[in-house]
Amino acid sequence: MNVQEALTILKDKGYKYTGKREDILIFFSKEDRYRTAKDLLQYMEPNYEGISFDTIYRNLHLFHEVGILESTELNGEKLFRIKCDHHHHHHFICKQCGVTKEIRTCPMDDIEGELQNFAIEDHKFEIYGRCPECQ
The missing domain is CATH 1.10.10.10 (Winged helix-like DNA-binding domain superfamily/Winged helix DNA-binding domain)
Known part of the structure; x- marks a missing residue:
């Protein structure tokens, strides 16, 4: 945006x-x-x-x-x-500097089968760690 x-x-x-x-x-x-x-x-x-x-x-x-x-x-x-304004994705977030990297894989693709009788309204998936510059 x-x-x-x-x-x-x-x-x-x-x-x-x-x-x-x-x-x-x-x-x-x-x-x-x-x-x-x-x-x-x-x-x-x-x-x-x-x-x-x-x-x-x-x-x-x-x-x-x-x-x-x-x-x-x-x-x-x-x-x-x-806010990101393009396709569905998630983020890796550096805990030190806050830089983000887009993750295109969505874990919901695997999880939805386990929640067949549930109405999923939204989800958020983030991975935290250190980027190459902060390691």
């Missing part, structure tokens, strides 16, 4: 455009990894003196709720990344 697509989603859902929101989206569009609220705050502080964690968290949760950001949890902390 790119910044313009994300801004269109916000507008279509009735949320207004702000420079802060666009800058948050620019931050995530440049990153190919999960990032923390603290990472985003450090990125925003030079241009928005006095920006609070409350503002950061409010926007992160809004963007997650409307489907612009994906989230995961590592070491008890919630991390976010721009």
